[in-house]
Amino acid sequence: MSAYPNTSTVCQPLAVLGRDVEVPLVSGAKVTYAALDYAASAPALQRVWDDVAAYAPYYGSVHRGAGYLSQLSTDLFEQSRATVAEFLDLREDDQVVFTRATTDSLNLLAGVLPTGTEVFAFETEHHASLLPWRRDGLTVSYLRAPRSPEEAVAALDEALAATTAGPRLVCVTGASNVTGEIWPVRELAATAHRHGARIVLDAAQLAPHHPVSVRELDVDWVAFSGHKLYAPFGAGVLAGRSDWLDAAEPYLAGGGASRTVAREADGSVAVEWHRGPQRHEAGSPNVVGAYAIASACRALGEAGFDALVARERFLIDRLRAGLAGIPQVRVLTLFGEEHPRVGVLSFVVQDWNSSHFSAALSAEYGIGVRDGLFCAHPLVRTLLGGEEAAPSECGAPEASLPGERSLNAIRVSFGAGTPDEHVDRFVEAVRELVTDGAKWAYRTEGGRCVPDTRRG
Numbered sequence: 001m002s003a004y005p006n007t008s009t010v011c012q013p014l015a016v017l018g019r020d021v022e023v024p025l026v027s028g029a030k031v032t033y034a035a036l037d038y039a040a041s042a043p044a045l046q047r048v049w050d051d052v053a054a055y056a057p058y059y060g061s062v063h064r065g066a067g068y069l070s071q072l073s074t075d076l077f078e079q080s081r082a083t084v085a086e087f088l089d090l091r092e093d094d095q096v097v098f099t100r101a102t103t104d105s106l107n108l109l110a111g112v113l114p115t116g117t118e119v120f121a122f123e124t125e126h127h128a129s130l131l132p133w134r135r136d137g138l139t140v141s142y143l144r145a146p147r148s149p150e151e152a153v154a155a156l157d158e159a160l161a162a163t164t165a166g167p168r169l170v171c172v173t174g175a176s177n178v179t180g181e182i183w184p185v186r187e188l189a190a191t192a193h194r195h196g197a198r199i200v201l202d203a204a205q206l207a208p209h210h211p212v213s214v215r216e217l218d219v220d221w222v223a224f225s226g227h228k229l230y231a232p233f234g235a236g237v238l239a240g241r242s243d244w245l246d247a248a249e250p251y252l253a254g255g256g257a258s259r260t261v262a263r264e265a266d267g268s269v270a271v272e273w274h275r276g277p278q279r280h281e282a283g284s285p286n287v288v289g290a291y292a293i294a295s296a297c298r299a300l301g302e303a304g305f306d307a308l309v310a311r312e313r314f315l316i317d318r319l320r321a322g323l324a325g326i327p328q329v330r331v332l333t334l335f336g337e338e339h340p341r342v343g344v345l346s347f348v349v350q351d352w353n354s355s356h357f358s359a360a361l362s363a364e365y366g367i368g369v370r371d372g373l374f375c376a377h378p379l380v381r382t383l384l385g386g387e388e389a390a391p392s393e394c395g396a397p398e399a400s401l402p403g404e405r406s407l408n409a410i411r412v413s414f415g416a417g418t419p420d421e422h423v424d425r426f427v428e429a430v431r432e433l434v435t436d437g438a439k440w441a442y443r444t445e446g447g448r449c450v451p452d453t454r455r456g
């Protein structure tokens with residue numbers, strides 16, 4: 001009998017692709033794959049896949065064809081923009097720019113900041129929101145990892161108070177890709193605005209799990225990725241205020257961004273750029289990606305975030321209750337284990353190397369998690385105790401022998417498509433590995449920890 005509360009009060013998981021995929025275990029048996037790496041890329045919603053398949057025969061060029069299918073694709077592309085605007089509860093004169101993903105969105109924003117802009121980011125950010133600001137014409141101040149939401153707000157307040165007027169931007173994540181903890185976005189936005197600064201929300205991990213209202217949070221821009229929002233077709237979004245976007249040079253120079261291009265008498269070429277989203281969408285846009293994002297927004301909206309959040313909370317509680325019974329597991333947290341989080345949790349296991357542990361979860365239980373530093377090296381090192389380790393590649397293990405002290409962590413993450421069984425299997429697998437050890441021998445190959453089938 002299960003030790004957990006029953007599921008009758010929470011909604012069922014949404015249908016996602018790959019829910020029945022079987023993967024081989026190192027033993028030769030097969031098992032249904034437990035995808036617990038949603039924070040990296042979530043599986044596509046079946047609904048998104050079906051919508052894209054239904055659209056595929058009508059696929060055509062956007063903004064440039066006279067034919068029926070081109071016009072249809074252009075309409076769908078623009079409708080997708082409107083759907084995203086609704087999903088994010090944008091203000092009237094905000095705009096939605098389709099990009100490749102969150103990293104692309106934040107680099108786009110970095111490129112439109114007025115010269116001299118001072119950027120503030122906590123060192124706890126994902127590299128996508130930590131690094132784009134390091135460029136000529138901008139200065140960036142990194143704020144130390146806060147240990148509570150109140151400390152975060154106070155640190156920002158102090159940092160902004162110490163600056164003089166001029167363009168300033170605060171960049172903050174909505175939910176950490178390492179701890180899953182939800183950041184006090186509304187309070188940080190109020191603080192930024194009180195000092196005359198603007199704020200961009202990195203919603204890569206928040207938007208798939210929680211409603212994001214730009215109006216309510218009062219952020220100036222928001223960025224997210226389709227592939228984390230159950231729409232893996234290579235598109236992302238930067239949405240928000242138009243003024244800086246319209247005043248800047250286009251992100252990419254080329255067709256689509258240019259309104260008119262004329263040859264001048266002196267042989268040069270004069271360009272008038274579009275205003276609005278097209279200005280930063282040069283080249284043929286990813287219409288399928290945009291359409292898929294819109295489909296995911298509609299599907300999440302129809303499922304209802306109240307139900308999705310309730311279900312996720314149920315899974316988080318189940319996971320935390322299970323891990324709490326395994327004393328060798330240390331959950332990584334900035335704000336304390338009770339702080340609200342999305343379905344993302346990182347941990348280390350005493351006397352285990354994280355890469356070895358994750359490899360065993362995959363090879364012996366068919367469970368896909370991630371190990372590493374999760375493209376948030378300063379944060380993970382702080383949470384692990386500040387070891388000064390040699391920098392490693394994003395996500396690459398730094399050591400892989402069983403028993404060696406871990407300089408990286410294990411992350412388990414899930415969302416709208418996760419059945420209870422995946423979380424239960426995960427907890428039981430952790431308990432078994434900690435109690436009985438791995439059944440197989442492991443070795444390092446190409447920087448990864450793999451079962452040593454030669455010795456099996």
Ligand SMILES: Cc1ncc(COP(=O)(O)O)c(C=O)c1O
Pocket residue numbers: 039040101102103104126128129173175176177202204205225
């Ligand atoms: C919080 C956060 N921001 C930004 C990114 C970058 O997203 P993408 O790789 O889709 O550009 C990620 C990816 O994991 C993330 O977790």
